[in-house]
């Protein structure tokens with residue numbers, strides 16, 4: 001099956017202060033399958049936001065190609081259909097909200113698509129309900145909490161009914177409660193609304209919820225597998241400047257000390273179980 | 283402290299005034315301001331005041347917010363009133379000492395001017411309190427449509443206004459934060475010469491400017507992601523259309539205008 005997004009031999013560079021090019025991506029390949037939930041991990045500056053912006057043509061490759069449902073992002077005439085297919089949510093909700101009333105902001109995308117008024121109304125209401133913000137539709141965004149603002153930003157993307165939603169560190173500026181709210185919605189996007197989800201994050205526990213984890217280091221993919229398989233490669237993750245989840249770290253250290261428990265534990269509960277089992281064996 | 287600015291604030295509600303067509307509300311506001319200016323005696327001004335009170339009540343916005351909107355210009359009202367008291371001469375001399383003479387006419391004139399300014403504030407607050415900034419800019423875009431035929435980009439102008447209004451609270455909050463941060467570092471913004479004060483403002487202005495540029499870049503990206511491509515082919519969630527309410531408001535404002543003119547002539 002044709003993947004939803006395909007980055008094929010992509011090279012990408014930024015000009016630095018002296019206008020010399022800094023090559024960030026070279027012969028970069030990545031495919032995002034329809035309906036999947038992929039998370040992308042990597043420390044600061046590893047190129048995560050750069051690839052997110054390549055996905056919908058906000059960045060264009062120097063060479064190679066990016067296709068969305070077979071449409072080339074370099075072709076200007078595809079631009080609107082591509083952005084309608086792949087929606088991007090950014091880190092700072094304050095800088096994504098355009099209007100002064102929640103429902104007017106959610107309507108911004110559908111308005112740009114030139115939809116009839118009735119259809120806009122329907123989509124706005126549905127989108128707000130799906131992020132549990134319907135009761136706040138007449139509120140002013142600047143009076144909402146960070147988590148609520150980010151949910152409004154997500155609703156703004158949902159209202160365009162994209163097939164794929166890419167979220168670039170959507171929880172980075174939120175408090176623990178806001179993070180939990182937003183993560184709930186992200187899971188729901190994939191599990192209930194059947195959206196393809198790409199979650200860029202540097203929180204391991206968030207990444208672990210995805211079906212597939214891609215780890216980046218200085219513009220290269222150094223791991224691309226299921227969450228369990230990726231997190232068991234503790235040495236590799238550490239070499240990429242990432243911290244592994246605490247339960248994984250614990251079992252990794254135990255193993256190093258000669259006490260072997262199942263190394264692919266991700267959640268605290270799983271870890272407790274594995275250790276209890278080990279203790280009972282002895 | 284910067285946070286309790288009420289200027290341009292909107293109170294989402296469902297009142298008669300809220301439901302008026304914003305284009306019409308803008309015209310009505312201008313109309314009322316003109317009527318207030320052409321009221322030359324207490325009868326006609328009293329009528330305008332009664333109309334303003336009616337609008338206040340119909341708007342459903344608590345009166346205390348209207349009072350709050352008057353507060354910042356209270357000093358201005360007082361100064362104008364006091365100047366009138368001292369400068370207007372008339373026939374009924376009330377107080378005289380040294381070179382100061384206060385006439386009854388002066389006091390009446392002062393009261394008249396004060397009432398007129400307060401009315402202007404109430405009328406314009408009623409507009410912003412009952413109209414969301416988006417509908418306000420929509421209405422302005424719509425009213426300016428004739429100019430767009432001459433090649434003026436009225437859509438971009440309206441979009442710029444919407445974004446500016448959207449970011450005012452965000453930037454106020456940020457200024458507050460930066461000021462606190464600089465104060466925590468020992469910055470002194472209240473004392474010193476003018477030069478020193480200007481120097482103290484720079485460490486606030488520069489971070490604010492830098493962050494505004496970053497915000498602008500991010501907002502542009504976010505807008506592009508949501509398929510923004512100018513006003514062409516864009517539809518709206520809220521379409522402006524006049525209703526029977528606008529007719530009622532139109533008729534009553536015409537009656538008001540005729541009565542004011544009549545009272546001006548009669549007395």
Ligand SMILES: Nc1ncnc2c1ncn2[C@@H]1O[C@H](COP(=O)(O)OP(=O)(O)OP(=O)(O)O)[C@@H](O)[C@H]1O
Nearest residue numbers: 014015016024042043044045046047048049050051
């Ligand atoms: N517009 C730009 N102009 C110049 N250099 C840029 C630009 N955007 C990003 N870079 C550089 O490209 C590199 C990768 O940036 P990118 O934003 O993709 O990283 P990231 O993985 O998203 O990092 P973070 O975790 O900080 O968001 C960084 O070194 C960054 O400084």
Ligand SMILES: [Mg+2]
Nearest residue numbers: 048049050168
């Ligand atoms: Mg980034």
